[in-house]
Amino acid sequence: MKTKYYNLTSEQTLEKLTSQTTGLTDAQVKERQAQYGPNVLEAKKHTTLLQKFIAQFKDLMIVILMVAALVAMFAGEVSDALIIFLVVILNAVFGVFQEAKAENAIDALQEMTTPYSRVRRNGEILQVKSDELVPGDIVLLEAGDIVPADMRLLSANSLKVEEAALTGESVPVDKDAAVMTETEPPLGEQHNLCFMNTSVTYGTAEAVVFATGMNTQVGHIATMLDEVDNSVTPLQKNITHLSKVLTVLILVIAVVIFVFGVVTGRESVLDMLLTAISLAVAAIPEGLPAIVTITLALGTQAMAKRHALVRKLPAVETLGTTEIIASDKTGTLTQNKMTVEQLYTPQTDLVKASAFEISPEAKLTQIMILANDSQETPDGLVGDPTETALIQYYLDRGLDITQVQKAFPRVDSIPFDSERKMMSALVENNGQTYLMTKGAVDEILRQATQIEENGQIRPLTKADKEKILKVNHDLALEALRVLGFAYKPLTDTTKEKTAKNYENDLIFVGLIGMIDPERPEVKDAVAEAKSAGIRPLMITGDHKDTARAIALRLGIITPEDTAGVITGRELDAMSDEELKQNVDRYSVYARVAPEHKVRIVKAWQAHGKIVAMTGDGVNDAPALKTADIGVGMGITGTEVSKNASDIVLADDNFATIILAVREGRKVFANIQKAIQYLLSANLGEVLTLFMMTMLNWSIFAPVQILWINLVTDTFPAIALGIEKGEKNIMQQKPRGSKSNFLSNGVGSSIIYQGLLEGLLTLGVYWIALNYPFHHTSAQIHADALTMAYATLGVLQLFHAFNSKSIHGTIFRKETFNNKYFNLAVISSAILLAMTIFVPAFNQTFHVTTLALQQWLIVLGAGVLMVLIVEVVKFFQRRFIYQDER
Ligand code: ATP
Numbered sequence: 001m002k003t004k005y006y007n008l009t010s011e012q013t014l015e016k017l018t019s020q021t022t023g024l025t026d027a028q029v030k031e032r033q034a035q036y037g038p039n040v041l042e043a044k045k046h047t048t049l050l051q052k053f054i055a056q057f058k059d060l061m062i063v064i065l066m067v068a069a070l071v072a073m074f075a076g077e078v079s080d081a082l083i084i085f086l087v088v089i090l091n092a093v094f095g096v097f098q099e100a101k102a103e104n105a106i107d108a109l110q111e112m113t114t115p116y117s118r119v120r121r122n123g124e125i126l127q128v129k130s131d132e133l134v135p136g137d138i139v140l141l142e143a144g145d146i147v148p149a150d151m152r153l154l155s156a157n158s159l160k161v162e163e164a165a166l167t168g169e170s171v172p173v174d175k176d177a178a179v180m181t182e183t184e185p186p187l188g189e190q191h192n193l194c195f196m197n198t199s200v201t202y203g204t205a206e207a208v209v210f211a212t213g214m215n216t217q218v219g220h221i222a223t224m225l226d227e228v229d230n231s232v233t234p235l236q237k238n239i240t241h242l243s244k245v246l247t248v249l250i251l252v253i254a255v256v257i258f259v260f261g262v263v264t265g266r267e268s269v270l271d272m273l274l275t276a277i278s279l280a281v282a283a284i285p286e287g288l289p290a291i292v293t294i295t296l297a298l299g300t301q302a303m304a305k306r307h308a309l310v311r312k313l314p315a316v317e318t319l320g321t322t323e324i325i326a327s328d329k330t331g332t333l334t335q336n337k338m339t340v341e342q343l344y345t346p347q348t349d350l351v352k353a354s355a356f357e358i359s360p361e362a363k364l365t366q367i368m369i370l371a372n373d374s375q376e377t378p379d380g381l382v383g384d385p386t387e388t389a390l391i392q393y394y395l396d397r398g399l400d401i402t403q404v405q406k407a408f409p410r411v412d413s414i415p416f417d418s419e420r421k422m423m424s425a426l427v428e429n430n431g432q433t434y435l436m437t438k439g440a441v442d443e444i445l446r447q448a449t450q451i452e453e454n455g456q457i458r459p460l461t462k463a464d465k466e467k468i469l470k471v472n473h474d475l476a477l478e479a480l481r482v483l484g485f486a487y488k489p490l491t492d493t494t495k496e497k498t499a500k501n502y503e504n505d506l507i508f509v510g511l512i513g514m515i516d517p518e519r520p521e522v523k524d525a526v527a528e529a530k531s532a533g534i535r536p537l538m539i540t541g542d543h544k545d546t547a548r549a550i551a552l553r554l555g556i557i558t559p560e561d562t563a564g565v566i567t568g569r570e571l572d573a574m575s576d577e578e579l580k581q582n583v584d585r586y587s588v589y590a591r592v593a594p595e596h597k598v599r600i601v602k603a604w605q606a607h608g609k610i611v612a613m614t615g616d617g618v619n620d621a622p623a624l625k626t627a628d629i630g631v632g633m634g635i636t637g638t639e640v641s642k643n644a645s646d647i648v649l650a651d652d653n654f655a656t657i658i659l660a661v662r663e664g665r666k667v668f669a670n671i672q673k674a675i676q677y678l679l680s681a682n683l684g685e686v687l688t689l690f691m692m693t694m695l696n697w698s699i700f701a702p703v704q705i706l707w708i709n710l711v712t713d714t715f716p717a718i719a720l721g722i723e724k725g726e727k728n729i730m731q732q733k734p735r736g737s738k739s740n741f742l743s744n745g746v747g748s749s750i751i752y753q754g755l756l757e758g759l760l761t762l763g764v765y766w767i768a769l770n771y772p773f774h775h776t777s778a779q780i781h782a783d784a785l786t787m788a789y790a791t792l793g794v795l796q797l798f799h800a801f802n803s804k805s806i807h808g809t810i811f812r813k814e815t816f817n818n819k820y821f822n823l824a825v826i827s828s829a830i831l832l833a834m835t836i837f838v839p840a841f842n843q844t845f846h847v848t849t850l851a852l853q854q855w856l857i858v859l860g861a862g863v864l865m866v867l868i869v870e871v872v873k874f875f876q877r878r879f880i881y882q883d884e885r
Contacts, residue, residue, distance in 0.1 A: 019136035023120035032134035039212035056092035144618040144638020151207035158203035233314035278702035282709035295721035299667035307650040308660035315646035319664030329540035338389035345510035346453035444484035476545030480513035525655035533733035547590035597623035666725030677803035683754025715824035716800035798862035
């Protein structure tokens, strides 16, 4: 029978799971990991290499080609048939290789984004990968965590958990550790249990794991497992669609060629069939989706190296189109390394931190130390940098803070939240309970009615407030974060510990200003974003003046920008429509709460802009999801926020977003290059064959078509996917949300370049016919066909260099900067030349040996291809794409 953990007390639960409050020992963990396996929901099983290989032959055209080849074999064309089989198998091998590569890259992504949990093992608190949890582990939960397994609460502090993933109920439910007497409560009411994949929205707790992996409640819901992220990007969708359209078109042309060839009676029906099918196999861009996936996947790896972890593949693509980047200030634009700089009390006025006289008796000192959740550990102070800075200040000044902490033991707390921007501790001293509060100065003043000066408490006057706000303003102008401090003795401590019940009628004692230096690389990143046509926005909970001062230093706004800053309160006063009308005016949002972020994103999206938004807290999840690119924080981000993000910054750094955008643009450009190269080559092939048939010339043999396609298409196209990216890529405007892979002149280039390839090939054939080297008609035709075959191959290899830049010239040093590309072109050239230069292959490939003059004509066509494309590009740069010099 299944254990009903909700009916057991904490002690019984621990006993049942052979665990203890100090956690499991290493030996126990090892043993249980062997017994229960990893704590993961079984993802889709990967197909084996063999399965992938077999899958390559499911393509209808390939099947028809193989059947036709078999028939040909029995009809006596053994070598042709063998070559066809060889090419088909090689094609399949490449296909498998491509797929496996793409799959590995995607696996690596998942590996990088595995969540962590805080556990107690051997009596110590550790961070472990969530998939290493075992039954009996003691897990520490806090707001923003995603519950990593099913667990029974041992203790809970105002814990609220959102269980929508499991129960569909989106309102967070209260949880506590009390034992339940009901024998069959529904899942949603099992308030002393927490379930895997639900999220903690408030409070803290300690719990013991009783089920992991597939044994958890979500593990039992089979349908959820199908949701493993196999998201297809818009680009991939479009490409698949285009491939389908082209398939139909090419099939029609292949049929026309077949019928025409048979009707004119030049070749046998079988030969004509093989030729037509080979054309279909060669020209249908079946490798295109794979090339796109590989390029996207390689892009994610490059991004990972630069600390941007992509969680959802479509983000790679969207990143390149980003037009607005709304970034949190603290930790992303700044270092989140706070230091106290100045202090102010009514009696001392403003004093430099180093000169301020400190005393453990002063209320300001006590509040700074007590309304503080930082913890001293052997590794140093841990906690919110705003809070550790306060403790550090006293440690640096040599004060014994434990003395203060011991004299005022904490009895309760009202945690910080970014809505009300304060936090309080309830502490006791000599039988009297005090509320010690710190927070944003404006919020503290809103709740303060008295002020302490020289130990005397008196009503807070309007003049006091004005003075305090002036100090606040002055400090903020120096880009300091300002915190206010207040307290009150409590008479009634029985009420529920909420801000509403306690944080009022406060006695103001003073304030401090602390500096949070900018991240050094952000200023350049902001400038780069601007030159790339991207507008950076700053979003912060901090004061308007602090925000403005930092935004000015970072270049997000300029001194002339008078309207650039808006506060959360001003936002509240605006309707969504008003915000939409005016959103363009603001670059800095101060004193905002997470729910404002959603409105900001939507207002920009209403203008059709692609918006990236950063976030770290549990309340940021909606904004992260609404944004086109949700950017999570690897260091400070909660699991909930990371889960809602499309990319996660491993270093929390704004500059990393810009690097990722650059990478995203590069990936898209590379995909365009590969597409342009591949499709123009295919068009060239189709046109050549079509015209050969129509003009009653000799027609390429199936092996020739297949070989050209194999050697010249695959290698260079993949290599184009890993191009380095052009220097000026961040000086161009974002390509716009409506653009697709054929935009920016790629569509028209495919057509004219494809036509050019076809015409040049046909031209060489014509020259060979009209200026023959031989006398017999058979020899003349054989030469002409060989030259056309060589030309088509050579053109594609030359054209591969053209394709390295959509509009840039080939005559620059970057043309040879991609060693994989160079290698790809060289090996393709060798494979192609081999069929003509090695006599043993001549017959198999139906070619003759060519004289030097004939080769010169072939190479001349290649050079002409480059020159003509250069001239077109020159005019394009001159008149259409002026920012792409
Ligand atoms: P971001 O720029 O990432 O939005 P932020 O730090 O500016 O972060 P919040 O963390 O929401 O925004 O802080 C808003 C305000 O709340 C701060 O300006 C400060 O006045 C106050 N505050 C911040 N942390 C604490 C804290 N631990 N205790 C009390 N007040 C705090």
